[in-house]
Amino acid sequence: TKKKTELDLQLNKDQLKASIVRHLRSTLGTSEQKASPQAWWKATAAAVNEQVYERLTRTQQTHFNKDTRAIHYFSAEFLMGRLTSNNLHNLSLYSVCEEALRELGLELTDLCEQEPDMALGNGGLGRLAACFIDSLATLNYPAVGYGLHYEHGLFRQEIQDGRQIERPDSWREYGNPWEICRPESVQEIPLYGYVETVFGDKGGLKKVWHAGRKIKGVPWDIPVVGFGGHTVNILRLWESRASEFFDWDVFNAGGYVDSQAEKAQAETISKVLYPNDETDAGKELRLIQQYFFCACSIKDIMRRYKRVHGSDFSNFAAQIAIQLNDTHPTVAIPELMRVLVDEEDLNWDAAWTICYQVFSYTNHTLLPEALEKWSVNLFEKVLPRHLEIIYEINARFLGDLVEAKWPGDDVIKAKLSIIEEGEVRKVRMGNLCVIGSAKVNGVAEIHSKLVKEDLFPEFAALWPDKMCNVTNGVTPRRWLLACNPELAALYDEVVGKEWPLQLDKLRGVVKFADDKAFQQQFMTIKRHNKEKLVKVIKAETGIEVDANAIFDIQIKRLHEYKRQQLNLIHIMALYRRLLANPDYDMHPRVFIFGSKAAPGYKLAKDIIYAINKLAERVNNDTRIQGKLKVVFMPNYRVSLAEKMIPAADVSEQISTAGYEASGTGNMKLALNGAITIGTLDGANIEIVEEAGAEHCAIFGLNVDEVKALKARGYNPYDFYYANSELKAVLDWFDTDYFTPGKPGELSSIKRSLLEGGDPYLTLADFAAYSEAHQLVDSWYRDPALWAKKAIINSATMGKFNSDRSIQDYVERIWKLERCKVG
Ligand code: 26R
Structure with a gap:
């Protein structure tokens, strides 16, 4: 019996179309006339699965034999x-499937939305x-x-x-x-x-x-x-x-x-x-x-x-x-x-x-x-x-x-x-x-160093070779190719089609960072992605935002150490500045959050509430002429991240130094051309090393400074009394300005930052954070400068391919060999 060749496995459009229709009838028990979008999605998946299972069987046989x-x-x-678009991309069937479905009067992207x-x-x-x-x-x-x-x-x-x-x-x-x-x-x-x-x-x-x-x-x-x-x-x-x-x-x-x-x-x-x-x-x-x-x-x-x-x-x-x-x-x-x-x-x-x-x-x-x-x-x-x-x-x-x-x-x-x-x-x-x-690893250089020196120092002394580092990574297939098709196509043109496997190839884009025509192409794509997100925001929250504004995004679980509260109080400070001076000079900004709080984490839930109350007030305040908008996107999840990340101008990575082991959202956002506002924590440090310090807005205390301040005895009141803007913002939490008729509803946040001792040094980093934002604002007013920085950020993220992480695991820990299938 002759073994099927690669070519036999690859479907053409007509075969795929026939297979989808066959599955619609024989697997889903319906017909083209009455099938729901969900049935079409499942029929498509079933057709794709014919390919998947064939290759799965070959893989298992190969692994068993060898x-x-x-x-x-x-x-x-x-x-x-x-998994639908991911599997299609990985099987090189995405555009074939898109065409097949179009001939059936269907949009693949719509069908993908059917998948939970x-x-x-x-x-x-x-x-x-x-x-x-x-x-x-x-x-x-x-x-x-x-x-x-x-x-x-x-x-x-x-x-x-x-x-x-x-x-x-x-x-x-x-x-x-x-x-x-x-x-x-x-x-x-x-x-x-x-x-x-x-x-x-x-x-x-x-x-x-x-x-x-x-x-x-x-x-x-x-x-x-x-x-x-x-x-x-x-x-x-x-x-x-x-x-x-x-x-x-x-x-x-x-x-x-x-x-x-x-x-x-x-x-x-x-x-x-x-x-x-x-x-x-x-x-x-x-x-x-x-x-x-x-x-x-x-x-x-x-x-x-x-x-x-x-x-x-x-x-x-x-x-x-x-x-x-x-x-x-x-x-x-x-x-x-x-x-x-x-x-x-x-x-x-x-x-x-x-x-x-x-x-x-x-x-x-x-x-x-x-x-x-x-x-x-x-x-x-x-x-x-x-x-x-x-x-x-x-x-x-x-x-x-x-x-x-x-x-x-x-x-x-x-x-x-x-x-x-x-x-x-x-x-x-x-x-x-x-x-x-046999081996113990941390997930970014700084984190692995802290694992060795602070968490397990005696174990490290006992077994000097046991502790190692493997910096995290993200798959460029999902986090660029699939989620940002226009940018992916541009990169295909400029550096060839190998980048989804060899993300370092994107370095070839750096030489176009100053090229006016390329900048324009790059920023046009960003603009399209922002316009798409504008529609999603409107549909999910009813809030109208302008794609001309800077899209400033913080997406991650809600935790005090990740410091959504720092972002929050800074937005309140901007709002105060705008109220005090309607001509306050800033490029319009949309601050967008996506975050779930652990159900039992009271303060985290209060921070979500505060963001939403601030949003209501700010978004409906005509005095500030639309310069500031705040959006909390409900139910943040992988599929929403895929829509938000390509549309981000600014990436918020603002954890207290020493607490974010690595972060991976930071990598995804930079890869898609967002500029990082961040602390020297986790993989941010390595992102800055790759992109160059001048292309990121780094602020605040570093790990050693955090330790030193804590050792000295940190007192948040020092910062509260020394900074009148900060004091006014914190005092705002005790009023009913954002919760009309219900003063004190937001007071827990102020309390945690003062009486609570502010364990994550929010107030200590506030002034530096505010300056970093001003710097970013000034960059954005120079479109060529901004485009250059965004392009360089995206083009230099090759290190953060999860293939590289896996290769590190293989060499430092697993000692595996590749096994060719087929
Ligand atoms: C113990 C239990 C309740 C529990 C605690 C914490 C369960 C899950 C967690 C989540 C932690 C361990 C986590 O997700 N850590 C994150 O891992 C990422 C991948 O390495 C890092 O990028 C990120 O910095 C880190 O917070």
């Missing part, structure tokens, strides 16, 4: 967004995982993403009377064409119960975990199509189900209701994504979620390994690499130990040698409240055997390694212990990760 080492990316979050976002993540960490699996497939690396198949992703945000309301997200309510259920790979996962010590067959003692409950894990596969369409890897997401779906004995005894309750409990595990972007609520269900998907994934890996190697584990560490995306999947470490020691009968040392070679850990935050700790009691109840294993890992680590390095030093032992002593004893997941991993 038995290559693979990376297994464990993440509680994958923020995939929509796959919002199985909170923000940066989840979206990074999505970019990384795109890059892994694109670079032809054997890789599997493992995570949870949440029924409900991150909540949908509605704004009512200016306040955030959370509504459930139901992304698969009407079916999702991109997922495939794999009942043949179902797993069963134990929970609760107790541990018994018995005599093993080989003599010696053996531990047996008698589970109190068993949960079924059902895998759903999402094909991950690499750009160019050669490798199609999978993202495997586990859904929880009741183990004995229907217990007939219980049923006959009239216990139908009870059995239904069990079923509901089991299904709860993968029911909903935790929106906690902030504090770890210590919830039992979250720990169970983590264990559930890790245990399913380890079993899945084991099954595949044993199919080839049987019970000979000598190749395991050579074949299997597991990346832990933050500490959320840490329990995979004691789980692999449990499987190797208890189930596969390896001795401890052999198992541990495998274990720490397999795992590596990425840290994504230094915020103490986000470093996961689980109470020992909870662990003992849910995972009794794992707690024993953790104790054993800890005892050997402290007794051998730490004792050898710092003999008799109990202070260091207490600090490095996996167990935190105290009233409530806790398991420190970060420490377990570092001890159980």
